[in-house]
Structure formats: C-alpha cells, structure tokens
Amino acid sequence: CTKKAKMAKDNTNGLAMCRVLLAELEAHQDAWPFLTPVNHKAVPGYRKVIKKPMDFSTIREKLANNQYLNLETFIIDVNLVFDNCEKFNEDDSEIGRAGHNMRRFFDERWTELLM
Numbered sequence: 292c293t294k295k296a297k298m299a300k301d302n303t304n305g306l307a308m309c310r311v312l313l314a315e316l317e318a319h320q321d322a323w324p325f326l327t328p329v330n331h332k333a334v335p336g337y338r339k340v341i342k343k344p345m346d347f348s349t350i351r352e353k354l355a356n357n358q359y360l361n362l363e364t365f366i367i368d369v370n371l372v373f374d375n376c377e378k379f380n381e382d383d384s385e386i387g388r389a390g391h392n393m394r395r396f397f398d399e400r401w402t403e404l405l406m
C-alpha cells in the first residue's frame with residue numbers, strides 16, 4: 292500500500308485504540324472526579340489556576356467530532372486531565388490520589404496496547 296494509505300490505516304487503528312482506552316478510563320472506579328468538566332462555580336479558584344481544563348466527557352465529544360488526528364493528540368488531552376489534577380489537588384487528597392491512580396492505569400494500558 293502507499294505511504295499515505297499506511298498512514299490512514301495507522302490513524303484508523305490509533306483512533307480505535309482511543310475508543311478502547313477512553314471507555315476503560317470512564318469505567319475505572321477512580322474516574323469520578325474526571326467524568327465531567329470541573330464546575331468552576333463550585334470549585335473556587337479553579338478557573339484562575341487551570342488554564343486548559345479537560346475531562347473525559349470533553350475528550351469523548353472531541354473523539355466523536357473527529358478532532359483527534361491520532362493516538363498522540365488523544366494522549367496529550369488525557370495527560371492534561373491528570374496534569375490539571377496534580378496542579379490543583381494535594382497528592383494526599385481524595386481527588387489527588389484518584390488522579391495518580393488513573394494516570395498509572397492509563398500509562399500501563401496504552402503502553403500494553405502499543406507494545
């Protein structure tokens with residue numbers, strides 16, 4: 292197949308993996324803080340501190356609207372969820388611990404799928 296066709300196939304496979312990975316993230320027992328956008332009216336200071344909010348429902352929406360070019364651009368948004376969590380939440384807190392658990396789970400899963 293041509294290089295372009297191979298690229299297209301890789302992106303198709305990459306996007307299939309995004310769907311698998313996102314479904315597993317959403318189903319994880321520690322996903323609860325990340326399922327919907329943080330309501331900055333309920334969380335004082337969030338809008339000021341976190342410049343690029345991201346959550347699993349927004350990622351789901353972007354995936355449905357074909358806004359991820361490939362697995363890499365998807366992984367950037369997932370990592371944004373966890374980086375925002377680390378920035379705003381103490382490591383020794385309910386949400387902070389959930390963020391660390393979810394990042395560990397995600398890192399293990401996508402490397403398994405790619406290796």
Ligand SMILES: Cc1ncccc1N[C@@H](C)c1cnc2ccsc2c1
Pocket residue numbers: 323324325326327328329330333334376379380386
């Ligand atoms: C991921 C995250 N980071 C910082 C703050 C919140 C959250 N999660 C939201 C869902 C959340 C989680 N818990 C509560 C409790 C009262 S409002 C609210 C909103």
